[in-house]
Amino acid sequence: MASHDALKKRKIAVLGSRSVGKSSMIVQFVERQFIESYYPTIESTFTKSVSLNGTTYDCKIIDTAGQDEYSLLGPNHAIGIHGFVLVYSVASRKSFDMIKVIYDKIINFCGVADIPCVIVGAKMDLNNSRQVEAAEGEALAKKLHATWVETSAKNNVNVAKVFDLCLIEIEKQVPPSMPEPAKPSSCIVM
Numbered sequence: 001m002a003s004h005d006a007l008k009k010r011k012i013a014v015l016g017s018r019s020v021g022k023s024s025m026i027v028q029f030v031e032r033q034f035i036e037s038y039y040p041t042i043e044s045t046f047t048k049s050v051s052l053n054g055t056t057y058d059c060k061i062i063d064t065a066g067q068d069e070y071s072l073l074g075p076n077h078a079i080g081i082h083g084f085v086l087v088y089s090v091a092s093r094k095s096f097d098m099i100k101v102i103y104d105k106i107i108n109f110c111g112v113a114d115i116p117c118v119i120v121g122a123k124m125d126l127n128n129s130r131q132v133e134a135a136e137g138e139a140l141a142k143k144l145h146a147t148w149v150e151t152s153a154k155n156n157v158n159v160a161k162v163f164d165l166c167l168i169e170i171e172k173q174v175p176p177s178m179p180e181p182a183k184p185s186s187c188i189v190m
């Protein structure tokens with residue numbers, strides 16, 4: 001029989017400006033393919049089992065419509081969410097500036113000081129049109145107590161790592177010994 005810790009359900013929301021590569025990253029992770037064409041997302045949910053350090057996580061990944069400074073954070077994107085993946089494109093300074101805006105919206109909505117969070121610099125293959133240096137991404141993540149990684153969905157670089165890092169961040173707030181449902185932050189209280 002599976003032990004209590006053998007299968008854990010984790011809900012991860014992926015947020016960021018429009019067209020930064022959120023869907024491409026998720027589709028590369030779940031379906032192992034890269035789609036060149038751009039189809040704006042309304043909202044979709046993907047599921048994938050992820051094994052990490054001997055534990056299998058049953059992950060629900062929520063792909064959101066791109067945000068801007070005026071979009072309101074819906075309850076779908078905060079309530080019941082265990083971890084957040086905030087994505088910018090390394091080729092878009094504007095999308096990088098939006099990370100802090102989205103982060104603050106989540107913090108305010110959830111009424112917490114900290115969230116399990118991975119900041120992702122997507123499209124790292126676009127080196128010729130880079131507008132955001134790696135060091136800037138790292139510094140922002142440090143300031144927000146998040147982890148950071150650069151990815152390329154196109155070349156499948158670091159894509160799986162994003163979700164491993166997010167699960168690790170979640171575990172930091174939900175110790176493995178803690179019985180579920182855990183209460184790492186008010187975000188997951190339904």
Ligand SMILES: Nc1nc2c(ncn2[C@@H]2O[C@H](COP(=O)(O)OP(=O)(O)OP(=O)(O)O)[C@@H](O)[C@H]2O)c(=O)[nH]1
Pocket residue numbers: 016017018019020021022023024025035036037038039040041042064065066067122123124125126151152153154155
């Ligand atoms: N060069 C390159 N292009 C990428 C990469 N990831 C995504 N793209 C392209 O960027 C465009 C937007 O990608 P999406 O994944 O649809 O972006 P999104 O953030 O989900 O967009 P919204 O649904 O509007 O929020 C598409 O044309 C993708 O092919 C990448 O790693 N490298």
